Amino acid sequence: MRESSRDEDEIYQYADPIVDEALNWLVRMEAGGTVEASERAEFEVWLNADAAHRTAWNEVRDVWSSPEVVTASRQLDAATPVTSVMSIRRARPGRLKTWALPLAASLALIVGASHFAMQLFPRISSDYSTAAGERREVTLPDGSLMVLNTGTAVDLDFSSGRRGVRIIQGEAWFDVVHDAAHPFHVVGDYGEVQVKGTAFSVEVEGDSDTAALQRGSVDVVHRSVEGQTARLVPGEMVIASKQSLSPVSEFDVDDRFAWLQGRIVIESQPFDAAIAKLERYFGGRVLVLNNRLRNIVVSGDYRTDRAETAIDGLTAAAGGTVTRLPGGILVIH
Template sequence: MNDNTPHLPNDPREAAAYWFARVHSGRFTLAEKQQFGQWREADSRHEHEYRAIDEIWQAASLIAEDELRELLEAPQSHGGSRPRLSRRQWIAGGAAACAAALVAGVGLPRALTGSPSFEAEYATVAGEQRSETLPDGSVLELNTRSRIVVRYYDDQRRVELLEGEVMFSVAHNARQPFLVDAGPASVRVTGTQFNVRRDAAQVDVAVQSGSVEVTSGQWWNRHTATLTASQRTHVQPGELAAVEDTDIAALTAWRQGKVVFKEQPLERVIHEMNRYLASPIRLADSRLKGLSMTGVFNIRDADSFLQALRTTLPVAVRLRADGGADLALLR
């Protein structure tokens, strides 16, 4: 392809959706037509994914026009009315919306995704950790307060990380890539060990061995980073941080029931410990945020952690009836 070729998503299905939207946009140029043909011929998966989307589109022609209009028409704003468009205009105008829905994987017909050959949901509560071995031998280690959905298809293995943290040890299978969807971030591998943590709108990815590809952003404006052993990045909506080196052993010490802090702000330390505690520790004095802490602690021994606070920092600990504790600065 020439230098004017658009930056396509790496995933064949997402790239197919991009080309589908361009073909039906009404602004498909001769240069794009040539690039599109080259893309389809470059890999059999490209042709397969594009045909799958096109079959869905052809099926839309069987829907009554008034029903199709209800599906495609956006809600009217400010009380205005839309001009009545022909069927051809409605179909062409809805191409991008259809493609975006296909990429998002929301409500995809069986003709595109097929039924999963394996499906399961796993979860942990506060302080709980569990390990699950999947049908292909891949192992998932779930940290505290985590929830995932696993689905295996013929052409891919997909995990949706709804919340929490998971260490993935993925069995190698180049023909069936392993995909992790974690809100604003997605991770693609064939076989490796890596850790993914999802806290609200932020996702952290770190690699122990092998390599992974992390992507974020909308399908038409993807940002991608490749991580190898002892590297990490984090993702927020619309932002993919630079790749950096990391201490993967310290980051995944939770697998041995430990947490490691190296000059961490006390507020961050308490937030981390609270992930494992049924009753939280609270900072009752905002001045405590300026303190920092270093140490290795057992995630199941809150009493030892509180004792360490008393001996290393100017902190008063007041135990509550619910089993938690409030921290104040010693006067």
């Protein structure tokens, strides 16, 4: 098997491929020096090929001159080797070399700042919410207990005899007071949990909802696919996506609900997945730029209110280092 070179292992690529291309063009076109006519023509072809290209280009170009990028660049100056503009010009399309990682990370993460704003809007309009690293207990109007995990927002519906909670984002655990005449409903993006009295959690994340049962019994119904239901027994979970319900599977109850005791349990997970789990409890963004770290298997037991310390320790154990950028951004390389 061929071993990857240093460049291939540490090449940064933004999650959105179009933004990734725009970032590469920004480095090539805006880093300074004279742009050759052939390169300008190549750029114009890319820019006009798709409206999404122009949108991405305008966004990263605006960010280029923002105060945040200027501050981040100054902070990293001492640690970043000086590289000629002609070396930047020779970067392969769609790829940024190791020496361009700090610049790319600054741009890409700040471009993603709108994501933070979008995450805040649901919390502003919700009935109850938590910030990163926060856990909150709420006694509901019927006496049931609801505990919100980090970065969660929910709306309540307890009018006219109804008992309902809509999870806008994040994860909540419920200990439901038994009332056979008034079923308790928890709704996510794609799934709905129906119970009369039990303890369970529902997590809304990305493009799926996860229902996990601690005790009792629940029925999970797909909200838009008729006839798709699943009945869970303790220690079982099901994932609802836009298309369907997953097969019912078992899970480790202690690990899954460790956050109720303020703990984050990571058991033999790839480094990338472990960092993503810790990032939920961290108040900023974390970007892994060293691909050699991504699949290293790691384990640990951490506190939910010490996520940044956990990220530092896990990264050091895996052989990586952490660079801090303004605005609560951690870059792992």
